[in-house]
Amino acid sequence: xxxRNTSGLIIHEERCAGCELCLPACPFGALSMRxxxxxxxxxxxxxxxxxxxxxxxxxxxxxxxxxxxxNPGDWSGVWVYAETVDDAFHPVxxxxxxxxxxxxRSRGAVLTAVVLADMDESRLSPLFLHGADRVILAGHPELxxxxxEPFARILVRLVRTYRPEIVLAGATTVGxxxxxxxxxxxxxxxxxxxxxxxxxxxxxxxxxxRPAFGGNIMARIVCAGHRPQMATVRPRVMEAxxxxxxxxxxEIVRFEPGREDLASRLVIDSVLRRQEGGxxxxxxxxxxxxxxxxxxxxxxxxxxxxxxVLGGTVAASRAAVDAGWISADRQIGQTGKTVAPKLxxxxxxxGAVQHVVGMSSAETVIAIDKNPSAPIxxxxxxxxxxxxxxxxxGLIRRYREGTFA
Amino acid sequence: xHIAVCVKQVPDTSEISIDPETNTLVREGVAGTMNPFDAxxxxxxxxxxxxxxxxxxxLSMGPPQAESVLRTAMALGADRGVLLSDRAFAGADTLAxxxxxxxxxxxxxxxxxxxxxxxxxxxxxxxxxPGIAAQxxxxxxxxxxxxxxxxxxxxxxxxxxxxxxxxxxxxxxCVVTVVKDIHAPxxxxxGRQLFARNSGVTVWGAGDIGADPxxxxxxxxxxxxxxxxxxxxxxxxRIVRGDLRLLTDAFIAxxxxxxxxxxxxxxx
Numbered sequence: 001x002x003x004r005n006t007s008g009l010i011i012h013e014e015r016c017a018g019c020e021l022c023l024p025a026c027p028f029g030a031l032s033m034r035x036x037x038x039x040x041x042x043x044x045x046x047x048x049x050x051x052x053x054x055x056x057x058x059x060x061x062x063x064x065x066x067x068x069x070x071n072p073g074d075w076s077g078v079w080v081y082a083e084t085v086d087d088a089f090h091p092v093x094x095x096x097x098x099x100x101x102x103x104x105r106s107r108g109a110v111l112t113a114v115v116l117a118d119m120d121e122s123r124l125s126p127l128f129l130h131g132a133d134r135v136i137l138a139g140h141p142e143l144x145x146x147x148x149e150p151f152a153r154i155l156v157r158l159v160r161t162y163r164p165e166i167v168l169a170g171a172t173t174v175g176x177x178x179x180x181x182x183x184x185x186x187x188x189x190x191x192x193x194x195x196x197x198x199x200x201x202x203x204x205x206x207x208x209x210r211p212a213f214g215g216n217i218m219a220r221i222v223c224a225g226h227r228p229q230m231a232t233v234r235p236r237v238m239e240a241x242x243x244x245x246x247x248x249x250x251e252i253v254r255f256e257p258g259r260e261d262l263a264s265r266l267v268i269d270s271v272l273r274r275q276e277g278g279x280x281x282x283x284x285x286x287x288x289x290x291x292x293x294x295x296x297x298x299x300x301x302x303x304x305x306x307x308x309v310l311g312g313t314v315a316a317s318r319a320a321v322d323a324g325w326i327s328a329d330r331q332i333g334q335t336g337k338t339v340a341p342k343l344x345x346x347x348x349x350x351g352a353v354q355h356v357v358g359m360s361s362a363e364t365v366i367a368i369d370k371n372p373s374a375p376i377x378x379x380x381x382x383x384x385x386x387x388x389x390x391x392x393x394g395l396i397r398r399y400r401e402g403t404f405a
Numbered sequence: 406x407h408i409a410v411c412v413k414q415v416p417d418t419s420e421i422s423i424d425p426e427t428n429t430l431v432r433e434g435v436a437g438t439m440n441p442f443d444a445x446x447x448x449x450x451x452x453x454x455x456x457x458x459x460x461x462x463x464l465s466m467g468p469p470q471a472e473s474v475l476r477t478a479m480a481l482g483a484d485r486g487v488l489l490s491d492r493a494f495a496g497a498d499t500l501a502x503x504x505x506x507x508x509x510x511x512x513x514x515x516x517x518x519x520x521x522x523x524x525x526x527x528x529x530x531x532x533x534x535p536g537i538a539a540q541x542x543x544x545x546x547x548x549x550x551x552x553x554x555x556x557x558x559x560x561x562x563x564x565x566x567x568x569x570x571x572x573x574x575x576x577x578x579c580v581v582t583v584v585k586d587i588h589a590p591x592x593x594x595x596g597r598q599l600f601a602r603n604s605g606v607t608v609w610g611a612g613d614i615g616a617d618p619x620x621x622x623x624x625x626x627x628x629x630x631x632x633x634x635x636x637x638x639x640x641x642x643r644i645v646r647g648d649l650r651l652l653t654d655a656f657i658a659x660x661x662x663x664x665x666x667x668x669x670x671x672x673x
Contacts, residue, residue: 007496007623027416043468047496047623050633065624085567145571148535148545173567177547180532184503184539189627192530211636213416213527218636226627265544266575269561274569310660328585334526335441335585343663364663365642366656372644381642382659384652394649395656 007065009045013037015059025054027213068225069187072204074163075227078104081155081169081179082113082127082135091240092170094130096233098241099197100168101131103206106199109165110134114158116151118144125248130241134251136162142262145271146174149264152181154257159186164228166206168197171232183230189223190230195237206231215334215357235282236340237361279313279329285342286312289332289359292319293348293369293388300326302392303347309399315339317349333358348388351376368392406459406556408450409513410483410520411506411537412443414467414474415527437470439477442522444590446583449552450520451482451591457556460484462513466494466505472606479601480593487513491610496623499528503536504620505611510541512614518560519580523548534582544575550586 016037023031023038030044031051038059049062080096082089097113104111113132115124118141127135138154155178159167169175171193183190196209200222206229208221223229274280281287288307290300300314307314314330321331332339334354344362348369349355356379359365367380368388377383384391414437450461463478465471466489475486489509497505510516519538524531531547538545551563553572561574562581593601611621619625645655 006493006618008492042492044470045495046468049630053632062623064629069627090567146566148538148547152539173548173565176531177535177545180499180530180535181539181545183532184500184536187500187627189498189500190530190532191628192528192532207631211529212633215636218634219630220632220634221628222631223628265579266546266573269572269574271566272563272570272572334529343660364659366659368656372646377644378641382655383642383644384656385644385646386649386652390649391652391656394653398653398657 006063007047008042008063009040009047009049009051010061010063011038011040012059012061015057016055017057017059019056021056022051022054022060025051070225070227072165072225072227075165076107077109077162077164077166078107078111079159079164079167079228080111080113080132081167081175082115083170083172083174084115084117084119087117087119087123089126090170090172090235092172092175092233092235093127094240095235095238096168096170097127097130097132099233099238100166101241103166103197103199104133107165107204112136112162112164114155115139116143116154118142121252121254124252128247128250129243129245131244131247132250134253136253136255138255138257140257140262143257145268146178147264147266147268148177148181149266150257150262151178152185153263154255154261155182156185157261158255159228167228167230169230169232171234175232179230179232186228186230188226188228188230189221190232191221191223192232194231194233197231197233205229211357215360216353234338234340234361281313281315281330281332281337281339284313284339286310286345287315287332287339287341287343287359287362288312288345288347289315289317289349290320290326290347291317291349291355292323293350294320294325295348297325299348299389302389302396305396306345306347306392306399309396310343310345312341312343312345317352317355346376346380347392349376350374351379406453406457406517407462407513407515408453408459408518408520409462409464409510409516410443410446410450410478411533412447412463412465412474412478412522413440413525413527414438414465414471415440415525437473439474440522440525440527442524442526442583442585443478444481444522445585445587446520446522447478447481447483448588448590449549449581449583450518452588453518453552453555454482459517462487462516464506464509464513465489466497466502466509468495469608472608475606476601476604479604480597481590482597486604486606488606488608489610489614490608491612491621493611493616493618493621493624496626496629497621498626498628499530499532499536500627501621501623501625503533503540504625505614505616506533507537507540508614508616509609510537512609517577518555519543519578521580521582523582523584531582534580538580541578541580543578543580545580545582546573546575547582549581549583552587
């Protein structure tokens with residue numbers, strides 16, 4: 001018997017038409033037909049709800065007993081966590097201010113940037129220029145390097161004090177450590193790596209769109225009964241807010257962290273800077289990636305030459321990394337890095353979906369492969385069908401000779 | 406030293422897609438497999454056990470069939486497998502998952518160190534590791550790429566950072582999430598495979614670990630999936646075939662349209 005006091009999936013057999021449309025909708029194979037109607041295997045069902053909207057007869061119901069933990073009306077304003085790297089703001093901060101300004105406008109709310117750093121007020125003008133109405137500054141010499149405990153503790157304290165409705169942060173190395181810790185301490189929801197953020201005009205809730213299952217599926221996530229609604233966004237996914245020279249300043253709220261805020265059971269022994277000219281795929285405007293089609297490690301030297309003439313960086317698909325042709329820190333894709341360069345050249349890469357999720361935000365994609373039905377051609381803006389061992393040396397020659405104009 | 410490793414059974418993501426016509430999930434014989442990053446987490450734990458002594462417990466939350474992921478963990482070196490399985494856990498988002506795993510870790514005797522893979526490849530959130538640390542109020546080290554040393558109540562790790570990496574030392578207990586730069590998992594020996602096959606897996610429900618059902622599963626989840634749809638398809642572009650001149654012309658025109666300075670072309 002359906003029990004309405006606990007969460008669960010209920011199939012109303014009297015409404016089920018036996019159409020079987022729900023069966024393929026279940027990612028976990030929990031649905032089957034029993035005696036002409038759909039039936040759910042409760043031990044397999046994860047209550048994801050994917051089947052509910054597939055049923056034309058409205059026979060499937062997801063009972064959700066989660067309570068409203070807060071009164072959303074007590075929370076207002078949009079916050080952007082303004083991460084700093086080496087005393088400057090991370091570029092993703094300006095992208096978040098662009099998204100945050102849109103959300104603040106549709107909520108009629110204030111856009112606040114929150115800074116935890118060893119920084120004084122004179123350094124905050126880029127945040128105002130990019131659209132922040134207000135900055136909350138927790139400045140302290142001990143916040144010059146990221147340590148999880150003090151950063152999370154201070155951010156949580158500020159959230160509890162000012163009660164923002166929405167908190168956005170970059171899905172950077174720091175953001176992906178700090179924000180989950182803070183969200184858990186706050187007991188609220190967090191959606192990672194959002195590619196779309198908008199306000200539901202009916203409920204005022206934040207609709208958070210993100211890829212799932214390695215990018216094969218997009219999911220829209222809501223956090224209706226808890227505040228703040230927290231989301232991270234990967235760098236270079238959203239457009240940076242334009243600079244408005246008319247707004248060089250604004251309200252600054254200072255927070256002085258105390259001893260108890262700064263306590264940490266982790267100490268930083270040393271900071272290893274990336275070597276000048278060292279590998280930094282995320283900062284590369286041009287990436288030349290090679291895959292299985294290269295056939296061996298020697299061909300990567302050819303890609304390095306192409307990268308040199310184009311001013312780019314060499315990367316690889318998982319197949320080339322697993323084959324030992326190139327080091328793992330250059331792997332692009334689901335289990336490697338996600339990049340969004342201006343130009344991505346895929347050489348001898350078939351374009352499995354796990355690879356494509358790592359590079360689909362590139363502005364322009366050029367693919368070179370001999371197999372005309374390779375899936376990479378469905379992603380590429382320009383697809384060159386041919387022998388890469390002729391095309392790549394040909395390109396290098398023309399660029400070196402300057403016969404490309 | 407008692408080291409726990411949190412592992413997850415994930416569907417083979419390459420086999421899941423969405424039919425853009427009907428907006429339904431297409432899954433053809435999607436089998437469960439161990440989240441690839443978790444094998445790296447187990448290897449990190451096993452290496453510390455080899456140096457410092459102690460034991461390694463693999464912990465997972467999932468339906469009964471997730472037992473197989475714990476056998477994989479034992480084949481890779483874990484001494485014991487514990488599965489948190491209960492209807493009350495179904496539909497958990499990352500907050501409810503980290504709560505249940507933290508309660509499971511509390512129920513294990515005296516855990517000193519927890520390893521997790523940096524993220525699971527089905528959700529890709531990377532939230533559960535730091536979530537567990539927050540639930541337990543333990544320090545955390547995320548995206549560890551090298552264990553420098555461990556023992557004497559602390560662990561020293563090289564962790565990834567935006568501008569390079571940091572060497573950090575944390576007191577124990579502590580939660581560490583690992584990336585794939587850390588030691589690659591070893592191939593399970595025949596002995597380990599037999600051990601995994603012949604060992605039992607402990608199964609605990611919400612009551613066994615003293616978990617509040619109101620904080621578990623769908624009920625304890627602040628976020629939920631409001632809808633699913635097919636990803637926006639990138640428009641497939643122009644396909645060029647022909648001789649070398651034509652192909653390289655198309656490439657060069659494409660690069661010029663990106664408005665990049667043609668690098669390495671100082672003489673032109």
